[in-house]
Amino acid sequence: MPDAAQVRSFIDDAVRWRKTGDEALLLRLIRSSCSGVPHDVGAAYATLAGRTGDLLDAIDRGRLALPPPERDRVLLFARRARLVRALPDDSPEEALRSAIATTFEAQELVTLRQAQGDTVVELAEPVEREEAGGVARWQKHFSxxxxxxxxxxxxxxxxxxxxxxxxxxxxxxxxxxxxxxxxxxxxxxxxxxxxxxxxxxxxxxxxxxxxxxxxxxxxxxxxxxxxxxxxxxxxxxxxxxxxxxxxxxxxxxxxxxxxxxxxxxxxxxxxxxxxxxxxxxxxxxxxxxxxxxxxxxxxxxxxxxxxxxxxxxxxxxxxxxxxxxxxxxxxxxxxxxxxxxxxxxxxxxxxxxxxxxxxxxxxxxxxxxxxxxxxxxxGEIRRFEPTENAAACTYCAYQTACAGKPPAEAQRFGS
Ligand code: SF4
The missing domain is CATH 3.90.320 (Lambda Exonuclease; Chain A)
Structure with a gap:
């Protein structure tokens, strides 16, 4: 049974999938405990769709042979996903979140978990993102x-x-x-x-x-x-x-x-x-x-x-x-x-x-x-961009930490 944080994360992913159509997000949704699909079945479909490229199509075609109860839950997931996808483009964010929660009966899941004696938690509004600050002023000498x-x-x-x-x-x-x-x-x-x-x-x-x-x-x-x-x-x-x-x-x-x-x-x-x-x-x-x-x-x-x-x-x-x-x-x-x-x-x-x-x-x-x-x-610089020149990274001591570095230059082979 999912808790409130998992539900919130599920709804976040669903909103982003609704806006971007990113298939990777849909695969994450089916693997979530909020999807209504047993985890092993969701993981199997996600793996399959990772290769074929279209999860809802794979479900429609019944690409995995499943016992009837599990097949029904997968079909229900696909139906709900399509309902989410059909929500109006101009829906305000709050209305979108609410419609997704209703479609997947998310609030009911939380309530059920609470009724089963879990810690009482309430869905909270996301915290306002802090405004980025500059890096501290450089006060030493320059070289x-x-x-x-x-x-x-x-x-x-x-x-x-x-x-x-x-x-x-x-x-x-x-x-x-x-x-x-x-x-x-x-x-x-x-x-x-x-x-x-x-x-x-x-x-x-x-x-x-x-x-x-x-x-x-x-x-x-x-x-x-x-x-x-x-x-x-x-x-x-x-x-x-x-x-x-x-x-x-x-x-x-x-x-x-x-x-x-x-x-x-x-x-x-x-x-x-x-x-x-x-x-x-x-x-x-x-x-x-x-x-x-x-x-x-x-x-x-x-x-x-x-x-x-x-x-x-x-x-x-x-x-x-x-x-x-x-x-x-x-x-x-x-x-x-x-x-x-x-x-x-x-x-x-x-x-x-x-x-x-x-x-x-x-x-x-x-x-x-x-x-x-x-x-x-x-002290005003908000972001220090990584170089676009991959050659500069070759002997850089920060390669391991640097997530933004450009792809390595292609290996060169000589005859
Ligand atoms: S690894 Fe990162 S920090 Fe180092 S040169 Fe490349 S982009 Fe810059």
């Missing part, structure tokens, strides 16, 4: 990586920054990146001015820096084999980096002014912070170059990275540009150094300000940083 996360997927920003949901504990890829950054920071402490005459000393010192930095991050690698493989990869890549430094020095001598330089910027009252991997000064012109090491996948050309900036998909180098400009530097170069592939020569992606990246694009990026930080600090 380019937070805005990048928002640009990539607003839902990811919500999980990571608003909920502070538990992040993944890290991967060997992130440990590799951390260790490599540390090695280069140490190396340039000893060699702020690469010189061809010191080639051998630079190579040797680089090997020591990589060994030491990876030892310090050994816990980030799951197995000893993984650790050893990644150290070898880093050693090969680091030597290619030395090759590039020396070639660069011949072309345009430079000095490393700073490593892990703190970048702070006030944008319309909002504090942005970050760290610049390396800051260079061109020895001939005094111009400043901002350098960012990348041990993961990155844009492969200045044009590609410039497009990401224009589409507000990446704020990192624009943020560094504005932070150093505010600090009084004449920044002319923004450089990404790929350090992922040990088999390839190091070929940086260089954006020359005013040439391969327009000042207007950097200005627009700055304005967008202000807009986004203002929005995130407003």
């Amino acid at each position: 380019a990586s937070a805005l990048n996360a928002y640009g990539e997927c607003a839902r990811k920003w919500f999980y990571r920054y608003a909920c502070a949901a538990v992040e993944d504990p890290g991967s060997s890829a992130s440990a590799y990146g951390t260790a490599f950054h540390l090695a280069l920071e140490d190396f340039h402490g000893d060699f702020p001015r690469p010189r061809g005459a010191e080639r051998s000393a630079m190579r040797s010192r680089m090997r020591e820096c990589v060994t030491w930095a990876f030892e310090r991050n050994r816990d980030g690698f799951e197995t000893r084999v993984e650790f050893e493989l990644q150290v070898r990869r880093a050693q090969r890549t680091a030597q290619r980096y030395v090759d590039w430094l020396l070639a660069q020095e011949l072309e345009a001598p430079f000095e490393v002014l700073g490593r892990e330089v703190s970048a702070e910027l006030d944008l319309d009252g909002r504090a942005f912070v970050g760290f610049i991997d390396r800051l260079d000064r061109d020895e001939r012109t005094g111009d400043i170059g901002v350098v960012d090491y990348k041990t993961g996948s990155i844009a492969t050309s200045a044009a590609e990275y410039g497009e990401k900036v224009r589409r507000f998909r990446d704020f990192q180098l624009p943020f560094y540009y504005w932070a150093r400009t505010a600090a009084g530097d004449r920044v002319t170069k923004l450089v990404l150094i790929p350090l992922k592939d040990a088999l390839l020569d190091v070929r940086p992606v260089v954006l020359e300000v005013g040439k391969t990246i327009k000042l207007a694009d950097l200005e627009r990026s700055r304005e967008r940083m202000i807009e986004l930080s203002t929005l995130l600090a407003s």
Whole structure:
């Protein structure tokens, strides 16, 4: 015998079925204890109709061989369902609910249950839905990586920054990146001015820096084999980096002014912070170059990275540009150094300000940083939409929790 809550849920489903014609709701109705159909019979018909697609037609055709009393109850259910379906389209919601309750004798079921000594319950009006509120104002500092996360997927920003949901504990890829950054920071402490005459000393010192930095991050690698493989990869890549430094020095001598330089910027009252991997000064012109090491996948050309900036998909180098400009530097170069592939020569992606990246694009990026930080600090965002780009979900730490993520990209097979 159903209780009041079950009756209410049954009527809710019937109203929705009446409005939408959704067959799945009708299948739920026949399985309900309010349907008047024995549960095993209702479940059997629901399974059958799940395959054939039309429950009422299956009942009309008597697709299941049933004893007469059960067959009569199934036919009665079908008749009642059709009565509900025939209710006028313009029926007000309350009249619809009342007609459905009457058709299925729902109130009588509840009364009968109460008469049998069950807890006395009354059908209650549904509680008014609470109005959705915004997510609490973001009151901490901002960073380019937070805005990048928002640009990539607003839902990811919500999980990571608003909920502070538990992040993944890290991967060997992130440990590799951390260790490599540390090695280069140490190396340039000893060699702020690469010189061809010191080639051998630079190579040797680089090997020591990589060994030491990876030892310090050994816990980030799951197995000893993984650790050893990644150290070898880093050693090969680091030597290619030395090759590039020396070639660069011949072309345009430079000095490393700073490593892990703190970048702070006030944008319309909002504090942005970050760290610049390396800051260079061109020895001939005094111009400043901002350098960012990348041990993961990155844009492969200045044009590609410039497009990401224009589409507000990446704020990192624009943020560094504005932070150093505010600090009084004449920044002319923004450089990404790929350090992922040990088999390839190091070929940086260089954006020359005013040439391969327009000042207007950097200005627009700055304005967008202000807009986004203002929005995130407003507490007015009601909903953080998941991305439509399934590729962004591939390595997302919140995949399991994220019900709204787009369908996975089709698997690709190669011959
Ligand atoms: S799984 Fe995809 S949609 Fe969900 S938060 Fe992550 S990136 Fe966004």
